[in-house]
Amino acid sequence: MYKILIVEDERIIANAIEQHLSKWGFEVKQVTDFDRVLEEFAAFSPELVILDILLPYYNGYYWCGEIRKRSKVPILFLSSASDNMNLVMAINMGGDDFVPKPFDLDVLTAKVQALLRRTYSFGGTGILMEHKGVILNLGDGSLSYEGSTMELTKNELKILQLLFEQKGQIVCREDIMKRLWDSDSFIDDNTLTVNVTRLRKKLSQIGLSSLIKTKKGVGYLVEG
Incomplete structure (x- = not known):
């Protein structure tokens, strides 16, 4: 069972993602203290992170950079700011994919599954x-x-x-x-x-x- 960490300040969105992914058999946890994202990341040790850009204290770009200092875990960015600049910034900071808001939960799930498959599939050469x-x-x-x-x-x-x-x-x-x-x-x-x-x-x-x-x-x- 893959573990997924959600770093999303809008609780309605975070809850919807958690409920949907849980139905697919994933173990999902939401970050609750946005000043201690790294601590929650380390404690949960997820196989994938869903990370919003607009967050309290520090934005998603900052936390992506901090996670990348410690881990190559795949990171899927979320953002209501869906212009090309945000997409380029997300990828340049070490993100693996980008989903603009509003989004379809089935599309998000498909992207999560594809990222996990590319990263952890034993059939690949870079597992x-x-x-x-x-x-x-x-x-x-x-x-x-x-x-x-x-x-x-x-x-x-x-x-x-x-x-x-x-x-x-x-x-x-x-x-x-x-x-x-x-x-x-x-x-x-x-x-x-x-x-x-x-x-x-x-x-x-x-x-x-x-x-x-x-x-x-x-x-x-x-x-x-």
Whole structure:
């Protein structure tokens, strides 16, 4: 189930979007404190953001820029100001699509689905997996966090992909070994430990030393 964050000051519009998207099976949350958008974004860890331009305190362009410093999550702009200047500005600030008000909820939903499909479809070459600001790019085997990007080895990428797919759940050592080597037989158990230790050391260099948690004697997890 994809999580969608709505940053929209007009409560009637926000409620209508939430109700409609919820019917399609999305988990939807509305920002309630427009001075703390980043905090709500980090706490909810959405796969897509619907962002209005006209907001209290700071406009949508500002928040788009702040989110882009931390995440490549797709951003869909909304605005009653539908002239070309606003469209160009939204895209230049890092937005992925733009829907002018008033809009049809079915059209909005179709755009949301298309954005999610382009970003997260396993059939694509540039799939991104996002969790609390950490971006795992399965297309080029890289990991990005707060402006830093690192290249991952094949095994490091497989370990993180599996943990991201099951975030919040303990992944047993046997399952990780099967993903890495297509078998948990004839593989020295210490080999996995060495791989995870090296990966943790690498992650610590960009401030992610606590991303992977150990459950002694069981396996590893990325907390949800």
